[in-house]
Structure formats: C-alpha cells, structure tokens
Amino acid sequence: MAQILIVDDDHQLRQSFERLLSAEGYTVRTASTGEAGVEMVRESLPDLVVMDVRMPGLSGLEAFAAMREIEPRLPVIIMTAHGTTETAIEATRMGAFDYVLKPFDIPDILKLIEKGLSAGRFMRSKVEMDAPAEGGEGEAIVGGGPAMQEVYKAIGRAAPTDATVLIRGESGTGKELVARAVYQYSSRAGKPFLVINCVAIPETLLESELFGYERGAFTGASGRKVGKIEQANRGTVFLDEIGDMPVSIQAKLLRLLQEKHVERLGGAGPIPVDVRIIAATNRDLEQAVAKGAFREDLYYRLKVVTMTLPPLRERREDIPLLAKHFLCRFSREAGVPDPGLTPQALDFLTGHDWPGNVRELANVLQKNLIFNRGGPITADDLQQAAGVTPQAAAAGTATPALEAGGDGSAQEFLRRFVRGELVAARDDEGAFESLMDRFGAVVIAEALAMTGGNRTRAARLLGLSRPTLLARIEKYGLKIETSVTSQLGATDPDSPGR
Structure with a gap:
C-alpha cells in the first residue's frame, strides 16, 4: 500500500491526516519540521509528501528543494x-505536484492525493519491454509476435528524440504503458511526467488545468494557478484520450507545439515552456477531422511519430505469455501460489475475442486468482469471470452474461434502458454519448451501493482504476455517503506559523 509522508508543525493536523489516510488504507508517516521531513525522505522514500509551507526552521519551500x-x-x-499563496505557486513552478489552501474539504484532498500517487507511479514505476512471462518487479509490455516487435522498435526509435508521439489503439491495449516506456527511455526520464485525461476533466476546467490562469480571469479565480504544462517544464506531458479534447482548447495546444509557449487564462503574455507531448486516443481521428471535430493542423502536428x-484478438499468439505474466504478477502481489491454468482454460483464453483487450484479460485472471479455491483455473472459472454464458462459449461467441436481477434478463433490462433513453433524446446528435453516460452512472451508483460507498472496492468490482472511478463519479455528479464530515486544516488561515 502507498506510503504518504505528512510534514506540518501542527500536531492536530498531523493526527487528523493520520486517522483519515489510515482509514483509506494508506501507510502514514509524519514529521513536525522540514528538516525531519527531508531526513525521512532520505531514509525511506515515500510515495507522496503533503507538506506545509510555513514551519519553524527549514521552510516548506526549502524542504521541497532538498527533497527534489x-x-x-x-x-x-x-x-x-x-x-x-504566492510561495505555494512558486513551489508549483519549481515542480511541486500541486498546492491546496487551508482549510480544505476531505473529498478534495483525497482526490488530489490519489492523483499525486498516480503521477508518482507513472514517473517511477519501471515498464519493461518484451519481458519474460515470469515478470520482474515492475509493469511490463508483454508479447513476442510480429505486431508487438514493431511497437518495441518504434519505442526504441522515438524515445531518445523530442518528437511528438501519437499512440493509437482500442481501449485496454496498453497505450498508457507505451507512453510511460517512451518517457522512461528518453533523455527527460528524470524530469516531470504529468498525465492529463482529456475525457475525465470537464470541458470547463480542462483549459485552466492545462494552461493555468491569473487572478480575476473568470468568476471564482481568486488567485493565480500554474497550469500542468507550465508545471512540467523540461519534462513530458501525456495527453490521454486527446480525441475527446474540445476544439476550442485544440487551438492553444497547437500554439504550444508550434511556438513553444503557453498563455494563462487572463494572462498578459506568453510564457516559454519546454515540454514533450505524448498523446493517445482510441478515436478515429481522420473521421473526426472530416467532421470538423478535430483540427487538421493539430492532427499533423501530433502524428510526427x-x-x-x-x-488482443489480432495477436492471439501473445495470450499465453500474457496470462502467465499476469498470474505470476498477481500471485506474487497477493502472496499466494500461482494456481496455473488447465489446457481447456488456455484454449478459452486464446479463443475469446477480448473486447476489453489486455485490461480485460488481466481483470479476469485477477478475479479468478482472488476466488481460487485451490487447483488450476478452469475454463468454467474463466467463462464466469468473463461474463460468458455456456451457450455463447459453446458457439464461440462472447455474449455477456449480465445479471439484471428481478424477473427479466440482462438483455431485456438493457433493451428497455436504451429504448427509454433514445425516445427521450429523439434526434439529439449527442444521444449516444448521453446514453453511455446515463448507463455508466447507473452501473457505478449500483457498485457504490453494493460496497457501502467504498470507492476502492467499487473500482475493483468494476475492473476500473481508482482514479478512473473517481473521475467518473465527479463527471456524473454522484454523491458518496461518508462517515467523515469534518474538515482538515480548519484553523485560522491567518494564525501565526500557518
């Protein structure tokens, strides 16, 4: 579990953080001075640090510089x-992940901590290429077939350059791992690597998240905010799902690629930046360009490499290697023996179409390992975990065996849901996206209800990462009941030492 270091001279705040984060499953260490915090980082590197600016002795800014x-x-x-605030903004410009103003709400700080931990994992977790099935300690891109050999060659050729990289592929094919591999084998590997999911951030916030803003730029802009691109100066920015980026923001990204500068919202002039852009999408960008939903000039700027x-269905020869890799990795992480697979189970794996690609394969194998009762994993075990009916498996198709509950089948439930939403939408051009959002909200709300609001368990149940689940909860405006109602850092902001 992730280890978080809290550095603050306020004893009560440190205790509040320790209780809150321990309840979330994190390992928490605390320090009351900047000097002690730096020493703790030197002795045992945490996954994330949350630190106050004003402390006796070494200030937060000085401690941050020493930690870097x-x-x-x-x-x-x-x-x-x-x-x-200005001191915190300076820390952000120096490379701090973000800053928060006291007092702050618990959901906000938890969300920011999760984002920071995710960013740290992206930057420091090693991604091996063409790794052996037994695997190492980090994550790996696994596959020895011709298609994957071409991917390895492309990573090797592109990584040492500063060229913009566009990674394309269906959801679950491993675009994020490839982006991390390009970063880790580049000359910028020791510099910041920040990830922006263009679909997880509301359109109204994406521009300010990327480019920042000045005080008074819009209603609610009470101070200056440094954007992620400026924050990643001399490093790399990964723009995931760039095909969903609004056209209005695409123009500013094009300017960044052409002129190497950004402009904050409400800013007086350009700010020079040196960042490498890696982008990924599962969209048909050529079709988006034809429809006017994606700028043609930006498209050509992005696809330098x-x-x-x-x-996965087009590289079935890699499935046995992937299965062995995931079982080795998950059994090692869980501290249990690798149960292995029966020959029939392996036949099912290689014959299934895997619409969710490598991510779906990994989730199915992890689920089977969790519920394994001893002995090798069978084809029946895999079919159940993959949601495939025996009839569909026998026919060689992959029909989901969803459980709708009540007196109707899953298919009937979905049929009624779709019909109702389409009738409500009528000829709305955004009917499909609206339908998927509504259905996604229903599924996530049900998972949260089943887990009593536990987001970690709900994410595991749905086969999502925790940051993705949190982003969807925010997008759909879902409410999560929690027993924690107090605020952290609810001290007088103008009190001495704060």
Missing part, C-alpha cells in the same frame, strides 16, 4: 494559508 535533490520525481503537495497498438 534526493528524488526529482517525488510528488509533493504543498499546503498553504491564503497569506502564503505514430504507434498503433493491435487489439
């Missing part, structure tokens, strides 16, 4: 009161 000397990729979240990842 030890590990430049360590994500640090700076806490500040209203009177010290293009890597296309094949779906």
Whole structure:
C-alpha cells in the first residue's frame, strides 16, 4: 500500500491526516519540521509528501528543494494559508505536484492525493519491454509476435528524440504503458511526467488545468494557478484520450507545439515552456477531422511519430505469455501460489475475442486468482469471470452474461434502458454519448451501493482504476455517503506559523 509522508508543525493536523489516510488504507508517516521531513525522505522514500509551507526552521519551500535533490520525481503537495499563496505557486513552478489552501474539504484532498500517487507511479514505476512471462518487479509490455516487435522498435526509435508521439489503439491495449516506456527511455526520464485525461476533466476546467490562469480571469479565480504544462517544464506531458479534447482548447495546444509557449487564462503574455507531448486516443481521428471535430493542423502536428497498438484478438499468439505474466504478477502481489491454468482454460483464453483487450484479460485472471479455491483455473472459472454464458462459449461467441436481477434478463433490462433513453433524446446528435453516460452512472451508483460507498472496492468490482472511478463519479455528479464530515486544516488561515 502507498506510503504518504505528512510534514506540518501542527500536531492536530498531523493526527487528523493520520486517522483519515489510515482509514483509506494508506501507510502514514509524519514529521513536525522540514528538516525531519527531508531526513525521512532520505531514509525511506515515500510515495507522496503533503507538506506545509510555513514551519519553524527549514521552510516548506526549502524542504521541497532538498527533497527534489534526493528524488526529482517525488510528488509533493504543498499546503498553504491564503497569506502564503504566492510561495505555494512558486513551489508549483519549481515542480511541486500541486498546492491546496487551508482549510480544505476531505473529498478534495483525497482526490488530489490519489492523483499525486498516480503521477508518482507513472514517473517511477519501471515498464519493461518484451519481458519474460515470469515478470520482474515492475509493469511490463508483454508479447513476442510480429505486431508487438514493431511497437518495441518504434519505442526504441522515438524515445531518445523530442518528437511528438501519437499512440493509437482500442481501449485496454496498453497505450498508457507505451507512453510511460517512451518517457522512461528518453533523455527527460528524470524530469516531470504529468498525465492529463482529456475525457475525465470537464470541458470547463480542462483549459485552466492545462494552461493555468491569473487572478480575476473568470468568476471564482481568486488567485493565480500554474497550469500542468507550465508545471512540467523540461519534462513530458501525456495527453490521454486527446480525441475527446474540445476544439476550442485544440487551438492553444497547437500554439504550444508550434511556438513553444503557453498563455494563462487572463494572462498578459506568453510564457516559454519546454515540454514533450505524448498523446493517445482510441478515436478515429481522420473521421473526426472530416467532421470538423478535430483540427487538421493539430492532427499533423501530433502524428510526427505514430504507434498503433493491435487489439488482443489480432495477436492471439501473445495470450499465453500474457496470462502467465499476469498470474505470476498477481500471485506474487497477493502472496499466494500461482494456481496455473488447465489446457481447456488456455484454449478459452486464446479463443475469446477480448473486447476489453489486455485490461480485460488481466481483470479476469485477477478475479479468478482472488476466488481460487485451490487447483488450476478452469475454463468454467474463466467463462464466469468473463461474463460468458455456456451457450455463447459453446458457439464461440462472447455474449455477456449480465445479471439484471428481478424477473427479466440482462438483455431485456438493457433493451428497455436504451429504448427509454433514445425516445427521450429523439434526434439529439449527442444521444449516444448521453446514453453511455446515463448507463455508466447507473452501473457505478449500483457498485457504490453494493460496497457501502467504498470507492476502492467499487473500482475493483468494476475492473476500473481508482482514479478512473473517481473521475467518473465527479463527471456524473454522484454523491458518496461518508462517515467523515469534518474538515482538515480548519484553523485560522491567518494564525501565526500557518
């Protein structure tokens, strides 16, 4: 479990953080001074640091600079009161992951911590290429077939350059791993690597998240905010799902690629930046260009180097290697023996179409390992975990065996849901996206209800990463009941030492 270091001279705040984060499943260490925090980082590197700006002795800014000397990729979240905002902004420009103003709400700080941990994992987790099935300690891109050999060659050729890279492929094919591999084998590997999911951030917030803003730029802009691109100066920015980026923001991204500068919302002039852009999409960009939904000039700027990842059904020869890799990895992480697969189970794996690609395969194998009762995993076990009916398996098709409950089948439930939504939408051009959002909200709300609001368990149940689930919860405006109602850092922002 992730280890978080809290550095603050306020004893009550440290205790509140320790209780909250321990309840979320994190390992928490605390320090009351900047000097002690730096020493803890030197002795045992945490996954994330949350640190106050104003402390006796070594200030938060000085402590942050010392921590960056030890590990430049360590994500640090700076806490500040209203009177010290400019100092926190300076820390962000120096490379701090983000800053928050005291007092802050629990859901907000938990979301920011999860984002920081995710960014740290992206930067520091090693991605092996063409790794052996037994696997190492980190994540790996596994596959020895011709299609994957071309991917390895492309990574090797593109990584040492500063060329913009566009990674294409269906959902679940491993675009994120390839982006991390390009970063890790590049000359910018020791610099920041920030990830922006263009579909998870609301359109109204995406521009300010990327480019930042000045005080008074819009209603609610009470201070300056440094954008992620400016924050990643001399590093790399990964724009995931770039095909969903609004056209209005595409123009500013094009300007960045052409002129190497950004402009904050409400800013007086350009700010020079040196970042490498890696982008990924599962969309048909050529079709989007034809429809006017994606700028043609940006499309050509992005595809300096293009890597296309094949779906799993087109590289079935790699499935046995992937299955062995995931079972080795998951059994090692869980501390249990690798149960192995029966020959019939392996036949099912290689014959299934895997619409969710490598991600779906990994989720099915992990689920089977969790519920394994001893002995090798069978074809029946895999079919149940993959949601395939015995009839569909016998016919060689992959019809989901969803459980709708009540007196109707899953297919009937979905049929009624779709019909009702389409009738309501009538000839709305956004009917499909609206339908998927409504159905996604229903599924996530049900998972949260089943897990009593536990987001980690709900994410595991749905086969999503926790950050993705949190992003969807925010997008759909779902409410999560929690027993924690207090605020952290609810002290007078103008009190001495804060």
